[in-house]
Amino acid sequence: xxxxxxxxxxxxxxxxxxxxxxxxxxxxxxxxxxxxxxxxxxxxxxxxxxxxxxxxxxxxxxxxxxxxxxxxxxxxxxxxxxxxxxxxxxxxxxxxxxxxxxxxxxxxxxxxxxxxxxxxxxxxxxxxxxxxxxxxxxxxxxxxxxxxxxxxxxxxxxxxxxxxxxxxxxxxxxxxxxxxxxxxxxxxxxxxxxxxxxxxxxxxxxxxxxxxxxxxxxxxxxxxxxxxxxxxxxxxxxxxxxxxxxxxxxxxxxxxxxxxxxxxxxxxxxxxxxxxxxxxxxxxxxxx
Numbered sequence: 319x320x321x322x323x324x325x326x327x328x329x330x331x332x333x334x335x336x337x338x339x340x341x342x343x344x345x346x347x348x349x350x351x352x353x354x355x356x357x358x359x360x361x362x363x364x365x366x367x368x369x370x371x372x373x374x375x376x377x378x379x380x381x382x383x384x385x386x387x388x389x390x391x392x393x394x395x396x397x398x399x400x401x402x403x404x405x406x407x408x409x410x411x412x413x414x415x416x417x418x419x420x421x422x423x424x425x426x427x428x429x430x431x432x433x434x435x436x437x438x439x440x441x442x443x444x445x446x447x448x449x450x451x452x453x454x455x456x457x458x459x460x461x462x463x464x465x466x467x468x469x470x471x472x473x474x475x476x477x478x479x480x481x482x483x484x485x486x487x488x489x490x491x492x493x494x495x496x497x498x499x500x501x502x503x504x505x506x507x508x509x510x511x512x513x514x515x516x517x518x519x520x521x522x523x524x525x526x527x528x529x530x531x532x533x534x535x536x537x538x539x540x541x542x543x544x545x546x547x548x549x550x551x552x553x554x555x556x557x558x559x560x561x562x563x564x565x566x567x568x569x570x571x572x573x574x575x576x577x578x579x580x581x582x583x584x585x586x587x588x589x590x591x592x593x594x595x596x597x598x599x600x601x602x603x604x605x606x
């Protein structure tokens with residue numbers, strides 16, 4: 319690997335370059351930001367959510383599509399938003415809206431060799447798994463879902479804003495059979511964790527989301543919010559389940575500290591594995 323790095327020593331990216339590229343990203347439209355804020359408001363009424371979904375034809379279509387999947391077991395075809403929301407439940411509806419918003423408004427990847435569909439499959443599955451773990455621990459599962467959805471957001475910045483350089487990262491990872499994280503660090507001098515944290519700070523994501531991004535590979539810092547351990551374990555589980563459908567999928571190591579901190583039983587994990595796969599197949603409808 320060292321010779322490859324010497325031959326490509328012009329690929330390093332400075333933090334200043336990252337900040338400049340992030341500053342160039344368009345911010346969320348005000349109406350979208352308002353919806354995201356509403357979703358975090360536990361007092362929001364179901365009628366208000368129905369109204370907002372109904373005003374967005376694309377989102378409404380996705381809600382109906384998911385509600386009609388076999389996972390939700392509809393006995394007859396769901397044809398109205400009210401029916402769909404009754405079928406999905408408010409938590410699943412909120413998560414569906416969050417997923418649709420972030421997938422629509424985050425940077426689009428144009429990088430040869432980068433599997434954009436696989437990227438979103440992985441992040442949606444991690445979000446679902448993180449939510450299920452948090453629910454098992456009786457913790458706030460809305461934040462866990464969002465944290466799982468955004469944990470790799472730095473990679474999206476790298477592939478969309480530095481596509482030529484990231485092509486070399488992908489090539490190195492494949493040729494040397496190493497992780498993208500290791501290839502990023504060796505070639506670029508930065509990794510998607512640091513870049514994701516910069517974006518999270520610039521866009522004023524919550525401290526819990528920032529901790530999840532910061533710690534999803536290395537969650538052992540005791541100062542981190544517990545959501546970092548949840549997302550770390552969820553990320554590892556989803557890699558092991560190969561839900562991204564990526565031929566270069568690699569298993570990732572799990573921190574013993576994070577695993578012990580969650581303290582879930584084998585039976586609980588088996589249930590989480592199964593439910594993650596089932597719910598993912600339903601949610602997967604929106605990224606096709």
